[in-house]
Amino acid sequence: MPAFSTHAAGTAVSKEPDRLFAQPLAQVPDFAFNEDVVRVFPDMIKRSVPGYPTIVENLGVLAAQFAQPDSVLYDLGSSLGAVTQALRRHVRTDGCRVIAVDNSVAMVERCREYLNGQDSMFQELLPVEVIEGDILALKFQPASVVALNFTLQFIAPEQRTALLARIRQALVPGGALILSEKLRFNDPEEHALLTDLHVAFKRANGYSELEIAQKRSAIENVMKPDSLEEHRERLLAAGFSKVVPWFQCLNFASLIALP
Numbered sequence: 001m002p003a004f005s006t007h008a009a010g011t012a013v014s015k016e017p018d019r020l021f022a023q024p025l026a027q028v029p030d031f032a033f034n035e036d037v038v039r040v041f042p043d044m045i046k047r048s049v050p051g052y053p054t055i056v057e058n059l060g061v062l063a064a065q066f067a068q069p070d071s072v073l074y075d076l077g078s079s080l081g082a083v084t085q086a087l088r089r090h091v092r093t094d095g096c097r098v099i100a101v102d103n104s105v106a107m108v109e110r111c112r113e114y115l116n117g118q119d120s121m122f123q124e125l126l127p128v129e130v131i132e133g134d135i136l137a138l139k140f141q142p143a144s145v146v147a148l149n150f151t152l153q154f155i156a157p158e159q160r161t162a163l164l165a166r167i168r169q170a171l172v173p174g175g176a177l178i179l180s181e182k183l184r185f186n187d188p189e190e191h192a193l194l195t196d197l198h199v200a201f202k203r204a205n206g207y208s209e210l211e212i213a214q215k216r217s218a219i220e221n222v223m224k225p226d227s228l229e230e231h232r233e234r235l236l237a238a239g240f241s242k243v244v245p246w247f248q249c250l251n252f253a254s255l256i257a258l259p
């Protein structure tokens, strides 16, 4: 079996299968984006997030509609740069460049390697800079596209509005924030149904009951999903004028927020 598969955008990424939670753990540690997760991340996210490849590829298509000349496209919580690669492939607007930011050293190192791979495979890609840092401390430049692809859910809830307000301030006219998140639902029946269906999705992708249960306890203290209503209210409170959901698969969704 080859050691690499391809990102949606076409470059080689690690193909190591995610077995991080396959053995019983005496105590399940809090989930962290460390070296172990980095090695299996492409497999983990594809098998855990329904619709992930569709979201990533279409994020490039959407971004091309909102990109404005001489502006920055941000990929916040870029992990291995899947979104950055899609942005670089799809956006052709003059003077645009991509800034990818992540605070995991292991993610940033591997992301840079993968982007070098993309540079050697394709021509006419947007320039890119990968910053190792906290998005809460980032000084934003005028931006036309900001992608938060499954990142906001890892930010402390009380810091989310301020971050979104700073993103709103950085957005130029015609630009957009694209926000993808795992959702929770205010209606208990809807929440239970979509949670069960997400478990069925994971099972169908080869995860055992033990893996599913241990992953659940690993993420429950570090990842706090909101409801669609909470997202909409918070985005409006942060100064966005319009919130348009463009994708939902089970309990995972992606929204466009306009300045």
Ligand SMILES: C[S@@+](CC[C@H](N)C(=O)[O-])C[C@H]1O[C@@H](n2cnc3c(N)ncnc32)[C@H](O)[C@@H]1O
Pocket (backbone or CB within 6 Å): 033, 045, 056, 076, 077, 078, 079, 080, 081, 082, 083, 101, 102, 103, 104, 107, 133, 134, 135, 136, 148, 149, 150, 151, 154, 155
């Ligand atoms: C679920 S992953 C994002 C997946 C990625 N956007 C993609 O589409 O493949 C969340 C990422 O956010 C990063 N992250 C979490 N909190 C952060 C912060 N405060 N500043 C920068 N990055 C952060 C994590 O290190 C992790 O790589």
Ligand SMILES: O=C(O)C(=O)C[C@]1(C(=O)O)C=C[C@@H](O)C=C1
Pocket (backbone or CB within 6 Å): 044, 045, 048, 049, 150, 182, 215, 216, 219, 223
């Ligand atoms: O809800 C889950 O079980 C998940 O695994 C989701 C999720 C995410 O949404 O980011 C959590 C951590 C990993 O980064 C990959 C996927």
